Amino acid sequence: MPQTIAFTKGHGTGNDFVIVSDPDGELDLSADQVAALCDRRFGIGGDGFLRVVRAAAINAGRNTPDAEWFMDYRNGDGSVAEMCGNGIRVFARYLAQAGLADFDGAGVAIGTRSGTKHVTRTEDGFEVDLGVWRTTTDEVLVRARGLSVARPGQPIDVGNPHIVVALADEAELESLDLSYQPLLNPEPPHGANVEFVVPADPLVHHGVGAIRMRVFERGVGETLSCGTGVTAAALAVRNWAGEAAPDRWRVDVPGGTLGVRIERRDDGEHALLSGPALLVFSGEIVLA
Known part of the structure; x- marks a missing residue:
């Protein structure tokens, strides 16, 4: 009825x-x-x-x-x-x-x-x-339409699973066709959101890191923004950048800009998302 x-x-x-x-x-x-x-x-x-x-x-x-x-x-x-x-x-x-x-x-x-x-x-x-956010040393290969070869992806868990892929420049980011679902090898048991990121130039300005991102969300497709994906992307780039990387990040997505910051607490590093x-x-x- x-x-x-x-x-x-x-x-x-x-x-x-x-x-x-x-x-x-x-x-x-x-x-x-x-x-x-x-x-x-x-x-x-x-x-x-x-x-x-x-x-x-x-x-x-x-x-x-x-x-x-x-x-x-x-x-x-x-x-x-x-x-x-x-x-x-x-x-x-x-x-x-x-x-x-x-x-x-x-x-x-x-x-x-x-x-x-x-x-x-x-x-x-x-x-x-x-x-508390988590990562692993596992590597996932990601194939996406618009990329000529598979790229390594970094698993990040911020309460749900993500795979973050670094791209060379804005042209690669723009060339992606995310109307097709990226292929992951190995495929995580419950799937994952996939984020494609490009660092800003310079990466850090006045103590704040900056990146640009597009995302394919499991069960949805490409979206204008993904909050946990933004957080995972910032954490992955921070991890790649090494110990001198900042704890505050600005992430630009097609739908706008979000902020990520890291707080060190007794139980580990907490990731906080704002916007x-x-x-x-x-x-x-x-x-x-």
Whole structure:
């Protein structure tokens, strides 16, 4: 039986999301229904889907007992994902504008499938602590349309999996055809987002590193921005640059600019992502 649901559309540097409020966890949307909502021709349109639900209302919240709200994030094809850096800032904007959380103090804990993330308000939007980042010495070969040969990719984990590929110059970055999914060898068990990066010249200016990036997101395709991908790209370039590399980075993506900074804490290096988050319109839709 058709069901009418209320929604809000939001984005972070062009990475856009369909937001549905379901505080008591009453909605049980299938992957096909989520994909229909995110369809740009027959639905609302979005790179991903954010369900706003209380952590206590769903089983996933058992892993985030310190968070009142849980971000149930799905990719645009309806598949479940662990985390979304732009999405959680848009999620925070929704909570703030709906009066569901107060970001004017020390910030708010938000539950995700990769654990609780702490989000604070900034001058231009929100900053999220993505937690301790991880890399491996494994090398993944990446083939992409527009590149003449396979390139080595650096695995980076910031709550979800990424493979970062360094390119020689802006021309190589522009030549990529990301309407085709890059091929990874070996293929990670759960897939990965793939980021292609070019360092700025100079790489560091006034103590801040700068790179430009394009991304292919698993379950979505090329997007204008990917928050966790931006973070992974900055971390990979910082890792390649060596010990003298800065802890603050500016990353330009087709949808705008995001900031990444690293904080050293007792449990390791935390990666923090900052940038704008906007809500653009609300409405209702009939869902079959």
